[in-house]
Amino acid sequence: MVLLVGLLVAGGLYSAFAPQSATAVDEDSRKVEAGRQLFLIGCASCHGKNASGVLTKSGNIYGPSLIGVGAAAVDFQVGTGRMPLTNSGPQAPRKEPVYTAEETSQLAAYVASLGPGPSVPGDEILDYQSVDEEGVKRGGEFFRTNCTACHNSVGAGGALPNGRYAPKLTGVSAKHMYEAMLTGPQQMPVFSDAVITPEDKRAVIAYVKALEDEPSYGGFGGGGLGPVVDGLIAWVIGIGGLVGFAVWIGAHGARVKKQ
Amino acid sequence: MNDRHEIERVEPIENPGLPEHLPRPTDVDPKQERRAELQVSGMFGLAGLLALAFCVFYFMIDLDQTFLNWSALNVALGATLGFSLLLIGAGAIQWAKKLMGDQEIIEMRHPAASSTQDREETLEALNAGIDESGFARRPLIRNSLLGAMGLLGLPAVVLLRDLGPLPHSMYETVWKKGMRVVNDVSGTPIKPSDLEVGQLVNAEPGILFETDADGERVLHGTEALQAKAKAAVIVVRMRPDDITPAKGRENWGIDGIVCYSKICTHVGCPISLWEQQTHHLLCPCHQSTFDLGDAGKVIFGPANRPLPQLQLGLDGEGYLIAMDDFQEVVGPSFPELKRGPKS
Numbered sequence: 001m002v003l004l005v006g007l008l009v010a011g012g013l014y015s016a017f018a019p020q021s022a023t024a025v026d027e028d029s030r031k032v033e034a035g036r037q038l039f040l041i042g043c044a045s046c047h048g049k050n051a052s053g054v055l056t057k058s059g060n061i062y063g064p065s066l067i068g069v070g071a072a073a074v075d076f077q078v079g080t081g082r083m084p085l086t087n088s089g090p091q092a093p094r095k096e097p098v099y100t101a102e103e104t105s106q107l108a109a110y111v112a113s114l115g116p117g118p119s120v121p122g123d124e125i126l127d128y129q130s131v132d133e134e135g136v137k138r139g140g141e142f143f144r145t146n147c148t149a150c151h152n153s154v155g156a157g158g159a160l161p162n163g164r165y166a167p168k169l170t171g172v173s174a175k176h177m178y179e180a181m182l183t184g185p186q187q188m189p190v191f192s193d194a195v196i197t198p199e200d201k202r203a204v205i206a207y208v209k210a211l212e213d214e215p216s217y218g219g220f221g222g223g224g225l226g227p228v229v230d231g232l233i234a235w236v237i238g239i240g241g242l243v244g245f246a247v248w249i250g251a252h253g254a255r256v257k258k259q
Numbered sequence: 260m261n262d263r264h265e266i267e268r269v270e271p272i273e274n275p276g277l278p279e280h281l282p283r284p285t286d287v288d289p290k291q292e293r294r295a296e297l298q299v300s301g302m303f304g305l306a307g308l309l310a311l312a313f314c315v316f317y318f319m320i321d322l323d324q325t326f327l328n329w330s331a332l333n334v335a336l337g338a339t340l341g342f343s344l345l346l347i348g349a350g351a352i353q354w355a356k357k358l359m360g361d362q363e364i365i366e367m368r369h370p371a372a373s374s375t376q377d378r379e380e381t382l383e384a385l386n387a388g389i390d391e392s393g394f395a396r397r398p399l400i401r402n403s404l405l406g407a408m409g410l411l412g413l414p415a416v417v418l419l420r421d422l423g424p425l426p427h428s429m430y431e432t433v434w435k436k437g438m439r440v441v442n443d444v445s446g447t448p449i450k451p452s453d454l455e456v457g458q459l460v461n462a463e464p465g466i467l468f469e470t471d472a473d474g475e476r477v478l479h480g481t482e483a484l485q486a487k488a489k490a491a492v493i494v495v496r497m498r499p500d501d502i503t504p505a506k507g508r509e510n511w512g513i514d515g516i517v518c519y520s521k522i523c524t525h526v527g528c529p530i531s532l533w534e535q536q537t538h539h540l541l542c543p544c545h546q547s548t549f550d551l552g553d554a555g556k557v558i559f560g561p562a563n564r565p566l567p568q569l570q571l572g573l574d575g576e577g578y579l580i581a582m583d584d585f586q587e588v589v590g591p592s593f594p595e596l597k598r599g600p601k602s
Contacts, residue, residue, distance in 0.1 A: 007391030060295075111400070138444070142445075145443045145444050146443075146531070149543055158540070184457045184458070186536070187534040187535055189457055189535045190377055190535070191459070194453030215328050215330065219333070219334075220341070249356075255312050256283065256287055257324070
């Protein structure tokens with residue numbers, strides 16, 4: 001009897017799941033294939049037909065290998081419009097994405113199929129609104145320790161050598177911020193999940209988003225660049241304006257000509 | 260020489276005197292005069308109204324209210340008070356320029372020194388004071404006073420010494436053999452497998468997160484801050500081929516993971532601006548740039564010695580540990596550095 005029930009359950013489970021997973025596999029492979037087709041048209045000229053990268057004659061990297069970069073890297077680079085690159089330069093700028101969300105996920109599926117790498121984060125870990133005030137404070141500590149050196153204390157971004165820069169973080173989606181920390185695009189370092197845990201990353205995102213919502217009580221933010229900029233504005237515009245005002249006052253007023 | 264005195268002294272250019280006085284429109288036209296009067300009183304009146312508005316806004320506007328994403332209270336108070344003061348000033352100037360007396364006046368220069376009589380009286384009083392106090396006649400009192408005042412300078416010098424740590428406190432940090440390298444803020448220990456190529460970890464010595472039996476931090480307060488200020492490090496992972504280690508330090512890293520002091524050798528700013536592809540570490544204060552792929556060498560900026568490297572090892576559980584304290588002094592250079600135990 002127990003055996004019979006066992007067999008029935010096993011059979012039922014099989015019939016319930018097997019066909020579904022078969023179609024899922026089918027769908028996955030179709031997605032990878034669609035991604036490969038897109039890749040061959042839009043990406044292969046720099047990254048190579050097998051995504052293993054292209055070297056220049058002198059041995060420098062023309063387009064890096066994408067094997068093992070994972071779906072998260074593709075979703076970030078293509079989803080923020082940084083890839084495909086329109087022209088070479090110090091840094092790929094953020095621009096309007098070229099591919100649709102579906103095409104991006106197909107490309108990501110193809111690149112993910114080439115080697116193990118970080119996958120696109122799930123919705124639950126991106127739900128920064130669920131982080132409480134304590135968490136936001138902790139996120140701030142992580143942010144100030146790991147991010148402010150380049151991205152500025154309020155996420156306004158900053159300059160790097162040779163025309164490169166750390167972009168500003170306002171208006172960046174939680175998913176793209178998470179993927180950037182996970183994959184380290186361009187000059188940005190990697191912050192792996194083992195060191196900065198997914199919860200910590202979510203707290204950092206919650207902090208950046210909280211900064212965005214914070215009203216600027218002191219008037220113009222001035223890019224959050226601090227006392228140097230404030231001082232420059234006070235001296236040049238404030239005192240300069242007062243000096244101009246004084247010159248205007250001191251100039252002779254109208255006189256009646258000799259009668 | 261004699262000829263000179265005989266030459267008649269003449270001004271190079273004849274004194275042209277004052278230009279002819281021309282009246283202002285308000286001096287000759289009663290309508291203009293009335294208009295200026297109304298302008299000035301209008302500005303003063305508006306300034307008064309703004310001062311009243313300041314008081315009204317002070318009580319009316321909530322602290323949390325915003326205006327164009329600024330604090331509504333700050334904007335309202337600043338604008339009313341600022342414009343009130345500005346209008347009083349502008350009104351006063353308009354008054355002086357348009358309506359007050361308008362006669363040019365010449366005031367002749369006078370010598371800067373006081374009159375002879377004043378100077379004689381002052382000297383007399385001073386001498387009388389010296390004489391009566393016996394400052395000159397009683398050298399014992401005078402000299403002991405001068406000595407006491409001189410010695411009073413010493414406490415100030417002794418107190419100045421406390422302004423900063425003496426150089427010898429810079430020769431050591433809390434790092435020692437076997438201390439774990441942990442992530443800053445969270446205090447989690449790090450395994451080499453946790454780190455990917457291109458990774459940056461802002462790390463601290465494990466002792467900063469250690470607690471005693473009562474759950475209290477072993478180091479706290481000023482002690483912990485001073486320890487942290489000297490011992491902060493950054494851990495980065497590069498491809499092992501990209502690293503040119505310093506001589507004799509080939510085994511100081513683990514699979515391309517290296518650890519350097521986070522304190523700039525220029526004036527001690529914490530540096531963690533890490534470019535993962537160029538392997539350059541930049542100091543945000545004065546743009547000193549260190550190449551961590553090349554033993555922390557200075558490649559740009561005012562710093563004049565490489566970043567001190569910390570030798571890494573693994574403990575029994577496979578976590579990153581320090582193998583020793585730094586071999587060089589961390590932080591900014593100072594005059595005694597070359598004569599110290601580490602140079």
